[in-house]
Amino acid sequence: MSFGHVAIIGLGLLGGSIGLAVAEHLPGVGTTGYDADPAVRTRAAERGLAQRICATAAEAVADADLVILCVPVGAMGEAAREMAAALKPGAVVSDVGSSKKTVARVLAEALPGHTIIPAHPVAGTEHSGPDAGFATLFHNRWCILTPVDGVTCADTERLSEFWALLGARVEVMSAQHHDLVLAVTSHIPHLIAYTIVGTASDLEEVTQGEVIKYSAGGFRDFTRIAASDPIMWRDIFLSNRDAVLEMLSRFSADLEELRGAIAAGDGQALFDAFTRTRAIRRSIIEMGQDDARPDFGRSDHNGG
Amino acid sequence: MSFGHVAIIGLGLLGGSIGLAVAEHLPGVGTTGYDADPAVRTRAAERGLAQRICATAAEAVADADLVILCVPVGAMGEAAREMAAALKPGAVVSDVGSSKKTVARVLAEALPGHTIIPAHPVAGTEHSGPDAGFATLFHNRWCILTPVDGVTCADTERLSEFWALLGARVEVMSAQHHDLVLAVTSHIPHLIAYTIVGTASDLEEVTQGEVIKYSAGGFRDFTRIAASDPIMWRDIFLSNRDAVLEMLSRFSADLEELRGAIAAGDGQALFDAFTRTRAIRRSIIEMGQDDARPDFGRSDHNGG
Numbered sequence: 001m002s003f004g005h006v007a008i009i010g011l012g013l014l015g016g017s018i019g020l021a022v023a024e025h026l027p028g029v030g031t032t033g034y035d036a037d038p039a040v041r042t043r044a045a046e047r048g049l050a051q052r053i054c055a056t057a058a059e060a061v062a063d064a065d066l067v068i069l070c071v072p073v074g075a076m077g078e079a080a081r082e083m084a085a086a087l088k089p090g091a092v093v094s095d096v097g098s099s100k101k102t103v104a105r106v107l108a109e110a111l112p113g114h115t116i117i118p119a120h121p122v123a124g125t126e127h128s129g130p131d132a133g134f135a136t137l138f139h140n141r142w143c144i145l146t147p148v149d150g151v152t153c154a155d156t157e158r159l160s161e162f163w164a165l166l167g168a169r170v171e172v173m174s175a176q177h178h179d180l181v182l183a184v185t186s187h188i189p190h191l192i193a194y195t196i197v198g199t200a201s202d203l204e205e206v207t208q209g210e211v212i213k214y215s216a217g218g219f220r221d222f223t224r225i226a227a228s229d230p231i232m233w234r235d236i237f238l239s240n241r242d243a244v245l246e247m248l249s250r251f252s253a254d255l256e257e258l259r260g261a262i263a264a265g266d267g268q269a270l271f272d273a274f275t276r277t278r279a280i281r282r283s284i285i286e287m288g289q290d291d292a293r294p295d296f297g298r299s300d301h302n303g304g
Numbered sequence: 305m306s307f308g309h310v311a312i313i314g315l316g317l318l319g320g321s322i323g324l325a326v327a328e329h330l331p332g333v334g335t336t337g338y339d340a341d342p343a344v345r346t347r348a349a350e351r352g353l354a355q356r357i358c359a360t361a362a363e364a365v366a367d368a369d370l371v372i373l374c375v376p377v378g379a380m381g382e383a384a385r386e387m388a389a390a391l392k393p394g395a396v397v398s399d400v401g402s403s404k405k406t407v408a409r410v411l412a413e414a415l416p417g418h419t420i421i422p423a424h425p426v427a428g429t430e431h432s433g434p435d436a437g438f439a440t441l442f443h444n445r446w447c448i449l450t451p452v453d454g455v456t457c458a459d460t461e462r463l464s465e466f467w468a469l470l471g472a473r474v475e476v477m478s479a480q481h482h483d484l485v486l487a488v489t490s491h492i493p494h495l496i497a498y499t500i501v502g503t504a505s506d507l508e509e510v511t512q513g514e515v516i517k518y519s520a521g522g523f524r525d526f527t528r529i530a531a532s533d534p535i536m537w538r539d540i541f542l543s544n545r546d547a548v549l550e551m552l553s554r555f556s557a558d559l560e561e562l563r564g565a566i567a568a569g570d571g572q573a574l575f576d577a578f579t580r581t582r583a584i585r586r587s588i589i590e591m592g593q594d595d596a597r598p599d600f601g602r603s604d605h606n607g608g
Binding site: 074098122123124125126127132141142144171177180181182184185186187188189190191192193194195196197198199200201202203205206208210211212213214215216217218219220221222223224225226227228230231233234235237238241244245247248250251252254255258259262263265267270271273274275276277278280281282283284287289290291294295296297298 | 490509584
């Protein structure tokens with residue numbers, strides 16, 4: 001491994017998982033961690049999310065040859081400016097944000113002359129904070145790198161190797177393409193989930209108690225996604241606005257088509273639409289991106 | 305238990321699970337089963353989904369004091385007419401369909417003078433067919449009864465007891481109210497999931513391979529729901545059209561509001577919307593209706 005010391009800025013689900021994964025998979029690599037919230041720093045020290053938890057970002061990055069920003073997308077600029085003066089020459093600066101075009105621009109502005117390789121490990125759970133991380137979060141998950149212009153292949157290779165050693169599968173693409181792909185595989189699904197859970201909360205004819213009781217019919221899957229961190233998701237929608245709006249307009253047009261089929265009683269159109277969606281599920285399971293067991297292998301007595 | 309013999313018409317996920325659950329929880333109760341598909345009957349006999357698999361519906365119901373129709377909602381009328389002449393006087397006829405107003409009307413027309421108590425166990429997985437059922441499917445799940453006018457409390461009580469003995473929690477309400485509740489907790493979530501999976505399949509800028517690779521960002525949860533049985537879901541949307549269209553228009557209005565907030569860069573509106581949806585998730589977990597573990601407790605190496 002060509003990085004001897006990794007600094008993790010932001011010690012929530014992703015930052016904490018990186019720290020724990022490095023400890024498990026790369027025992028020779030040093031880690032320092034920093035979080036703007038003192039309570040998170042205390043908890044991170046208790047859990048050992050990094051070998052040393054620092055009181056400032058500058059202290060955390062001083063010895064690092066890889067710095068990973070694990071803060072909400074909207075906080076990237078400030079986090080980068082805070083550590084800029086303390087960065088070692090030649091250090092690679094990366095992140096884990098869910099949108100990449102905006103992050104690339106913000107980091108380039110804040111850190112002129114530095115090696116910037118934005119990254120997005122497509123992994124996570126609905127939980128957040130310093131207690132949420134675990135060492136295996138990236139196993140068999142994809143991590144997308146979107147190096148900015150001028151970054152050498154050698155540096156991109158080094159970061160690829162790092163993620164591969166944490167168990168991830170690595171892909172390189174442009175930030176623009178990343179943002180379009182993730183709009184459909186992640187951002188629109190989250191927006192839809194937040195919306196339907198909100199719609200259900202507002203009904204007068206159906207009580208919230210009823211919505212909760214009968215959620216096993218499908219709704220409960222949406223509530224898991226809609227329990228994700230609100231600051232993180234606010235920032236994603238603000239920073240990936242164009243791709244999200246583009247994909248949303250296609251989704252809305254498709255939904256309007258199915259609505260029309262229901263209104264017209266067109267059973268054939270509904271059957272055809274509901275049949276072609278099964279193949280994609282099979283492929284996701286074959287690619288190892290989901291659990292094949294019914295209901296994701298939930299326990300029978302779900303959480304009871 | 306006041307039913308000595310239960311006939312199950314339709315031996316897919318729900319019918320098969322009822323047969324297995326009766327065998328496990330009510331060993332003194334006799335069961336017969338029938339399915340219109342000979343291949344399903346063969347497999348049902350191999351798995352022991354009922355004590356005796358019959359070649360006709362009439363034969364299956366001849367001795368039954370409880371008959372449960374476990375066929376798609378659109379096939380209820382034909383299934384009821386097929387067995388009408390063979391029904392014992394006083395037998396209770398029920399079902400497991402996901403919409404109830406249409407089913408109540410169709411069964412009342414097909415079986416005049418019989419005791420009809422439509423029912424909906426809110427339980428299931430994305431799998432279907434005679435291999436999908438299991439005895440614990442109804443544990444800690446709600447089952448909603450919607451007795452038609454003229455049914456006695458005593459008969460409703462008997463059916464409640466049956467479902468309680470299979471592990472379910474029972475609620476009684478009107479068919480109209482059921483259809484409204486389930487439109488929001490189940491039917492709209494399925495429609496949305498089918499739509500977004502279809503949208504993702506149609507993109508030109510993003511390949512299907514990319515959609516599959518990066519599905520862990522949220523999309524894969526939707527593909528599970530969109531892998532549900534297409535005939536069953538076609539029939540649900542056709543039979544619960546009014547409530548579905550009503551709830552869909554509210555969802556669309558709410559989605560339009562969030563779209564507007566994204567377009568306007570209104571971070572506060574997004575943050576507020578994303579914050580209030582967390583409470584409902586907590587309640588669902590507290591009520592034992594979902595698994596509290598991150599990602600539903602999926603295995604780390606999901607399905608790999």
